Amino acid sequence: MVKTVGIIGGTGYETLLPEGSWLATETIYGKVEFMEVDFEGLKVIFIPRHGREHNLPPHRVNYRGNIWLLKSRGAEYVIAINAVGSLRRILKPGMIVIPTDIIDFTKNRYTTFFDDKPVHVDFTEPFCMKLVRVLEKASEKVLGYSISGAVVAVTEGPRFESPAEINALRILGADIVGMTSAPEAALAKELGLCYASLALVTNYAAGMQEKQSSEDVEKVANEKRQQVFQIILETLKILKEQE
Numbered sequence: 694m695v696k697t698v699g700i701i702g703g704t705g706y707e708t709l710l711p712e713g714s715w716l717a718t719e720t721i722y723g724k725v726e727f728m729e730v731d732f733e734g735l736k737v738i739f740i741p742r743h744g745r746e747h748n749l750p751p752h753r754v755n756y757r758g759n760i761w762l763l764k765s766r767g768a769e770y771v772i773a774i775n776a777v778g779s780l781r782r783i784l785k786p787g788m789i790v791i792p793t794d795i796i797d798f799t800k801n802r803y804t805t806f807f808d809d810k811p812v813h814v815d816f817t818e819p820f821c822m823k824l825v826r827v828l829e830k831a832s833e834k835v836l837g838y839s840i841s842g843a844v845v846a847v848t849e850g851p852r853f854e855s856p857a858e859i860n861a862l863r864i865l866g867a868d869i870v871g872m873t874s875a876p877e878a879a880l881a882k883e884l885g886l887c888y889a890s891l892a893l894v895t896n897y898a899a900g901m902q903e904k905q906s907s908e909d910v911e912k913v914a915n916e917k918r919q920q921v922f923q924i925i926l927e928t929l930k931i932l933k934e935q936e
């Protein structure tokens with residue numbers, strides 16, 4: 694059986710793969726646009742998290758639709774690409790970090806597929822360690838290092854955090870902060886997908902640098918896109934070999 698791998702990424706990552714055609718499916722959670730391509734013997738499904746037109750801010754992303762789509766098309770593994778701010782001086786902008794735990798501070802999102810029965814999924818391992826290990830290996834090969842074990846805090850956005858919020862998150866144990874890993878990781882867990890994240894540090898969090906701007910986040914994301922690409926290609930190769 695051909696292994697299926699989902700990639701949920703930011704805008705600009707569609708060029709990661711050989712040109713596939715765009716498809717759109719109306720799931721029970723709404724429309725999801727995606728690209729599906731055969732890649733080195735794997736089936737790879739790419740979903741631009743913020744929509745093809747980049748018109749969905751973090752609080753309006755169709756998290757359930759995206760995860761549902763991947764599950765329904767047979768994905769076993771899901772690699773998420775996330776931009777994050779750093780709460781630790783040693784995690785510098787431009788670095789790529791692999792989180793292994795999460796604190797969900799979002800407040801206005803659909804967080805479950807189970808609305809009509811009490812299902813309490815085990816979240817002891819929020820990110821799938823099997824895939825984390827592969828991301829580590831791929832990162833080491835491409836960058837010469839891997840940083841994993843980070844705790845990601847997820848805020849509702851779309852605004853950036855205040856310095857006091859960042860101090861609070863740091864005291865609670867967070868290392869990085871983003872706006873999209875929740876509820877994505879939990880939804881993937883509910884459907885039994887092996888989900889892990891490559892988190893690109895785009896800035897120091899609020900209070901650690903003069904100010905925050907989306908332009909700065911985008912600038913670092915653009916500069917580092919090729920490296921993230923390379924890590925993902927390497928990850929796909931390792932997953933293929935593990936068959």
Ligand code: HPA
Binds near residue numbers: 870872895899905
């Ligand atoms: N905060 C939240 N989300 C982010 C940040 C940040 O500083 N940088 C990139 N995504």
